[in-house]
Each structure stands twice: as C-alpha cells, then as structure tokens.
Amino acid sequence: MGTKPKISLVIPVFNEEDVISELLRRIEAVARVNRERFDLEVIMVDDGSIDESVEMILKVQSELEIEIIQLSRNFGHQAAVMAGIAKSHGDAVVIMDADLQDPPELILELVKIWEQGFHVVYGKRISRAGESYFKKISASVFYNFLRWLTDVEIPLDTGDFRLIDRKVVNSLTSMNEKSLFIRGLIAWMGFKQCPMEYQREARYAGETKYPLKKMVALAADAILAFSEKPLRLISKIGLSIFLIAVSTSVFVLLAPLYTTEYQAPGWLSLMLVLLTFGGFQVLCLGVIGSYVLRIYRQTKNRPIYIVMDEFKKIG
Numbered sequence: 001m002g003t004k005p006k007i008s009l010v011i012p013v014f015n016e017e018d019v020i021s022e023l024l025r026r027i028e029a030v031a032r033v034n035r036e037r038f039d040l041e042v043i044m045v046d047d048g049s050i051d052e053s054v055e056m057i058l059k060v061q062s063e064l065e066i067e068i069i070q071l072s073r074n075f076g077h078q079a080a081v082m083a084g085i086a087k088s089h090g091d092a093v094v095i096m097d098a099d100l101q102d103p104p105e106l107i108l109e110l111v112k113i114w115e116q117g118f119h120v121v122y123g124k125r126i127s128r129a130g131e132s133y134f135k136k137i138s139a140s141v142f143y144n145f146l147r148w149l150t151d152v153e154i155p156l157d158t159g160d161f162r163l164i165d166r167k168v169v170n171s172l173t174s175m176n177e178k179s180l181f182i183r184g185l186i187a188w189m190g191f192k193q194c195p196m197e198y199q200r201e202a203r204y205a206g207e208t209k210y211p212l213k214k215m216v217a218l219a220a221d222a223i224l225a226f227s228e229k230p231l232r233l234i235s236k237i238g239l240s241i242f243l244i245a246v247s248t249s250v251f252v253l254l255a256p257l258y259t260t261e262y263q264a265p266g267w268l269s270l271m272l273v274l275l276t277f278g279g280f281q282v283l284c285l286g287v288i289g290s291y292v293l294r295i296y297r298q299t300k301n302r303p304i305y306i307v308m309d310e311f312k313k314i315g
Contacts, residue, residue: 006039007111007163008090009104012080013057014047016098020056026104028062034108042066044098045084048074058313065314072308078180079305081160086173087310094163095182101201102161109196110163119168119191122183123161125200154187155195167191178297178304234284 009027016023031040042064046054048071057068069083085093092114096102102123113121144156160183164172171189172182187193 004036004038005091005111005115006041006089007107008041008043008084008088008093009107010081010084010088010093010095011042011044011098012047012077012084013044013049013053013098014074014077014080015049015051015053017049017051017053017056019098019100020053021060023098023100023104024057024060024062024064024066026100028064030104030107031064034111037108038111040064040107041088041090043069043084043087045069045071045080047071047077047080062313065312067312068310069307070309072306075305076180077160078182081182082173082180083305083307085164085169088169090166092163092165093169095160097159097161102159103198103201106196106198107163109198113194113196114163114165116194117192118194119165120186120193121163121196122155122158122186122193123200124155124195124197125157125159126197127199152184152188154184158183158195162186165191176298176301178300178302179294180304230287234287237280 011023013020027040027042034040044057044066046068054068054070057066067087069087071080071083075083081095085095092111094107094110096104096107106123110121110123162183164186168186168189168191172185175185177185
C-alpha cells in the first residue's frame, strides 16, 4: 500500500474493570511489535459502565494513545460499536470486544489479509473455549435459521470481531438504521469479504455482558431487519388455514346428505377450532406489531447513542 496504513481499533466497554489492565497490556504489545507495519489508533467506547472501567483505562500505565468516548447511558453493544466506528480515522477499522475472547494478537493477521485487497476480513471461530453447550447450539440454530429466512449470506460462527476497510466504514456510517445488527449490515453491503479462522479464547475475567435476554433481542433485530419471510409465511399459513376451514365447512354441510351416521362436532371440537384460529391471529398481530415497532423507531429518528464526554489518554 505504499505508505504505512493507520488502523483504528474500536472496543466497546461495559463493566470490564477486571479486564482493562490485561487488555491494554496486550494491545500495547501488538502496537509495539508492529509499529513498522501500521499505526494503531485505539478507541474505547464506555457504554454506560457503572464500575471503574473508565478510571482503570486512565490509571493503567501504557504507551498507547487512547481516545475514550463515554456514552450518556447504556445504549447496547451495537450502538457502542457504531459510536466508535463513527469516530475512527483509520484506513481500516478493527472491531474487538474488551473481554479478550478475541485475541488482539490477531490484528496483524487481519491486516495481512486486508492488504491482499479484501474490504472485509471477519473472524470465523473454529473453536469456542469457555462457552456453554447451550450457547454454542443456540448460536448455530440462530445463524442457520437466519440464513434460511434471508437472502443475505451471513457467515456461520462469526461475531463482530473483524476488520473493515474505510470504504465499508463510510457506507456503514451513511446508513440510518435504528435497529442495529452490524455483522448483517456488513454482509448485506457486499464488497470483497474473506474469513480468518481462529480459536476463540475463554473470557479473561468477569461475566458475559450478553445474557439470554439480550441475545434474543439481537436475534429479533437481525431477523426483522433482514427478512420479509415472516410476513409472507403468515399470509401462506393464513391462506392454508382458510382453505382447511372452507373444506371442513363444506364437509359439515354436505355430510348429512350422504350419511345418517355423521354427527356434527360438539363443544370441544368447536373450542379447539376457535382457540387455534384465535392463537394464530394473535401470533400474526405480534409479528406484524414487531415490524411496526421498528418502523416507529425509524420514523422517530432519535440517535442510536448520545455521547456524554470525549477525551484522550496520552501514553
């Protein structure tokens, strides 16, 4: 690439005081070893932490020059990532969580693949240390289900750990999405993309900041943002039920003409039919309501995050 590139490292932080010291130590080691290869810009986005995360960033002795962005409250992981991307100045941006499950030492490998002409280099997990069997299975089910629902090819076993070129950054920040699923948006944009296989490490310290509730919310955003199939499926199922109902009605009306043994279904059968139809209607309203809710959020046009403070720590 001629001149030495600048790489922006974006790290969302939420209650990670136990990890900060080791995180900065390893990032500093990467920056020192590769200083002849690239310049490293570190952007840490505090997503409304209630512990000493920011204080730890300021306290840890490091040669790194770090830009710290404090959000006014907890807006969520995806919003924090977008805040960091929007503030980046590098020729490429590396997105990495603070928990050290995605090793900082792999930044060089990401850069090497990017220099071959790829616009997106995403980390593809070949193993997931420290994660429960339930999380591994649920992640696999979700990505296969999402792939079936959408026409967007979102790679399996990937997270937000990736490098994106400045062209991708500019396209991403120009969008006005309120329900964010960043890896899906990047896949949807296209560009030249390449996987980098790696072994995901166990969390260095503390507990996961993505419990089941947040995982379900992210999955819902992903499905509703990239798929119209739920609406189409409702129409198809509704039509099928209507045809069954018409056929059953015709049978009930005509059966007495051909046999005296037929007896009309009683109260139990009637209630089962009513409950089936009622439950399906409520389900349809719920799915449609979820789409309407996202339209409502989009039309309000509120920012996805609010920055409370910005400052730099000079190493």
